[in-house]
Amino acid sequence: MRSLFWLLLLGLLAIGVALLGSLSDGYVLWVVPPWRVEASFNLYVLAQLAALLVVYLLLRGIAHTLSLPRVVGEYRARRARRRDERLAAEALRLLWEGRYSHALKHAEKVVQHAGDQEVDTGGTSETATGIAALVGFKAAYALRDETRLPVWRTHAEAMDAAGWRTARLLGEIAVALDARDFAAAQAAFDQLGPKERRQISAQRLALRMAQGRGDWGELLRIARQLEKHGALTPEQARPICLRAYHGVLDTLQDDPVQLMRTWRSMSAADRQDLRLAQRAARALSAAGACAESAQLIEDYLEDRWESVLLEDYASCEGGDVLGRIAHCEKWLHDHQNDAMLLLTLGRLCLLQQLWGKAQSYFEASLAVARGCAAHIELARLFDRLERPDEANRHYRAAAQCQNGQSGQNGQNDRLQIQSRGERKSV
Secondary structure, three states: OHHHHHHHHHHHHHHHHHHHHHOOOOEEEEEEOOEEEEEEHHHHHHHHHHHHHHHHHHHHHHHHHHOHHHHHHHHHHHHHHHHHHHHHHHHHHHHHHOOHHHHHHHHHHHHHHHHHOOOOOOOHHHHHHHHHHHHHHHHHHHOOOOOOHHHHHHHHHHOHHHOOHHHHHHHHHHHHHHOOOHHHHHHHHHOOOHHHHOOHHHHHHHHHHHHHHOOHHHHHHHHHHHHHOOOOOHHHHHHHHHHHHHHHHHHOOOOHHHHHHHHHHOOHHHHOOHHHHHHHHHHHHHOOOHHHHHHHHHHHHHHOOOHHHHHHHOOOOOOOHHHHHHHHHHHHOOOOOOHHHHHHHHHHHHHOOOHHHHHHHHHHHHHHOOOHHHHHHHHHHHHHOOOHHHHHHHHHHHHHHHHHOOOHHHHHHHHHHHHHHHHHHO
């Protein structure tokens, strides 16, 4: 269809030229004595156009001939760039495949070609050289080649002016983190600009760096930020946040006020973690903040019953012991067959020197579930009451209870209990 259109257009143009020529009756006369030449005006116009075309083609041919060395040089440069780009792409593929030696060889070829020829700035050869420098750096690290690693780091630094600085710094941070050289990772991270630090990839590296250094506050902040931007799912962020909270609580063991402030700043879901609640309660007890420890456990058990947490409820000897006894007795209405709750009541009664109630709660705990702790507490109670026969009986029962336990710690505890029982019998 297009050919037919151009054929019709050419025919119309020929017809138009013929009609235009028929309208002109003029002529052109050249007089060069003793000659004179006379030609029609139409022939003169066609001859002028033909002469112009010949001159144009002649000049164009001369220009092409003179520029032939430059054209050949550009062709060779383009061919060299395409070759380097193929080598760089192949090196990148080999790096992802884990074939580090082959990737290193391809990267070396690209860098060698870049050194042998002059490359125009901003061209695709800089892209190939930048890729090859980063691939060589990571491949040399993966091979633990301490000889070539500084060389490739130098090649990567040489590409900073071409826009590869951020990529090079992120690569150095990742390498330093893998080597657990957190000081070098932090030094490279500090060289990033504020905009680059906010990138998701940089934040992921900062998360690893904070976790390795034990900077729990920074770890918590970055984890929350990554979760907010969708870089971490809630299931991925929760273990990281809990780990950070455990670290924060460890650093605040001597500051119960700040510890309670940190605990209240946690989300409700985080405060429902049993291990975290145990860590906070034990830290408060160790710091002597018995009232805060008891309040933390009471708040937790009001929402979610975990009787294992009661072991820490009676471990702190200060505070309002009678209030804790009343609280446990209130819980006892809903959890009558909880052996740990009965054991905790007995221990609290011991703190108040309520010997009879302590004995009854310990015996009730044994009636619900046979446990070594209840036997030991009864043995200690009977020691205080100077009832050696009953104390020895419970010491032996505790030793027999621990016969099924394995490990050196269990054996040491059993020997201590047996030796203590023998001393009492003597």
